Amino acid sequence: MSARERDWDGVRLHVVTGKGGTGKTTLAASLALALASGGRRVLLVEVEGRQGVAQLFDCPPLPYEERRVAVAPRGGEVHALAVDPEAALLEYLEMFYGLRRAGEVLTRFGVIDFATTIAPGVRDVLLTGKATEAVRRRVRRDRARRDAPGTDAPAPFVYDAVVMDAPPTGRIAQFLNVNAEVAGLARSGPIRNHADRVMEVIRSAETVVHFATLLEEMPAQECLDGIAEVAGAGLNVGGVLVNMVRPPLLDPDTLARAALGETDTAALVQGVKAAGLEHPEEIARGLADELVGHALRVRLESDVRDRLASAGRPRYELPLLTDGVDLAGLYRLAETLRDQGAA
Ligand SMILES: Nc1ncnc2c1ncn2[C@@H]1O[C@H](COP(=O)(O)OP(=O)(O)OP(=O)(O)O)[C@@H](O)[C@H]1O
Ligand SMILES: [Mg+2]
Incomplete structure (x- = not known):
């Protein structure tokens, strides 16, 4: 593994947001590959139920189960999970109340639909909860002891990093601020405790929110507004991922x-x-x-680039892949991210 410093060393939860269509899913997948390069294990989490990740990696739709979807350059693995709020709620009930059977009954009577579609705060905390659980998850003690006998150190984490293909900029602060959302629903009790634990991870230095954008007015404005909003909510702003960049054709x-x-x-x-x-x-x-x-387009792009720079965050530029994004394209974007120090 390379010992050079990377911009996000120490970060374990990478949330990727951005205006719709700017490349959140593509760049989250590329970042996961980049972070896994050199022998690490990364989980890519999708929360919008669109199976975009499976399509990108050319595999069948992901069940609610972590699956290995790619091997990273120089070793390393990317696993993926499509979080479904209903399955996450059942898992949660089972974990906290031993309620597997009750979960089935609740499903039958439509209570799950209520919790996941009517109460958006609950829905969000289930989705973010799954990602933060993966961030905290450690290798089982017995296995850790077998691999490193005689040590009392905490067992290693199952994943070195988790990358979340998150909702768009307009919803990101609310989505991540589960505490505020849940506060109105549950002032105490297990849901509240769960929300508190989720927020602990999301607010910590282990979590950053990256913004995908293009060199165009609207996505750039949304990116800058999103950065201000996320920072205002007390969350850590990560990098600006400038996607689909076309090189100027002339001097x-x-x-x-x-x-x-x-x-x-x-x-x-x-x-x-x-x-x-x-x-x-x-x-x-x-x-x-x-x-x-x-020439006018290049000038406009250069203005937009200057405005994005004014946010004072690390910026990465990803080329427009003229043949579209296939698996080879994903690896190419991952290498570009690594070359620029993002991973
Ligand atoms: N660097 C790139 N070069 C060429 N095409 C790209 C690039 N990045 C993304 N695309 C294409 O742009 C489209 C949108 O990308 P993607 O689905 O990743 O965006 P998104 O922000 O996740 O969209 P949505 O808001 O719908 O979830 C896709 O067709 C994708 O293949
Ligand atoms: Mg997407």
Whole structure:
């Protein structure tokens, strides 16, 4: 395992949020692969019931069960879990009250539906609770003793890190702030204690919230608003993951002149003629228009990049994969994250 410092050493719960469609699921999966590289074990948790993770890793829909979905570069494993609030509630009842059978009865009478669909605070605490449980989970004592006899140190964690493909920016602060949500529902008792334990992990230095964004106005604004909101809620802001970045096609000088409408059209006409194409003037005009469009886009992206930098958080840039995101693409994004120090 490399001994170099990584930006999130010590963090064990990585929450990935962002505007819809900016790449939360893709980047959560890439980050999980990056964190697992070199022999670690990472759990990728999906909470929105859309089976996006299974699709990404080309496996059948995930049951409510942790499954190995990928082997990371240089060893290491990514496991995945699609948390379903109903199954999480049954598990919770069984764990805290020994109520497996009662759970079945409750399901039959629709109580579970009530708890998971009507009371959003309960739903959220079940989802975040599952992720924080995985963060705290340790290898069973007997197994730990067998692997390292004669030590009294706490058993090692089952997962070195947990990555959560979380709800979008608009809902993230409320989603993670389960304490406030549950406070109105349960002032004491086991649900309250459970919420307190969940919040302990979420507020600790072990948890950060990363933001996926694009180099576009709306997603960037949502990212900056989300950062302010998450920080305001007393949670730790992680990095800004700038996704689908396209490299500029021309040198800065040519682009700057093009943006000002100073494209050398005569040179373009010469170039088109040299290429032996017909109607060189017409083609050159079309090219000049495209050049201006490209130059303006690059300028806008550069402004957005500056605004994102103003948040003062570590930033990572991930390329637009022109062939779409397949498994090879995920590994490529994971390597890019590692190269930039994210993992
Ligand atoms: N770097 C990339 N290059 C090319 N395509 C990408 C990249 N990142 C994501 N995509 C594609 O963009 C689309 C949206 O990505 P993804 O599903 O990860 O976003 P999301 O934020 O999870 O969306 P949702 O809000 O619907 O959950 C997908 O089709 C995905 O394959
Ligand atoms: Mg998604």
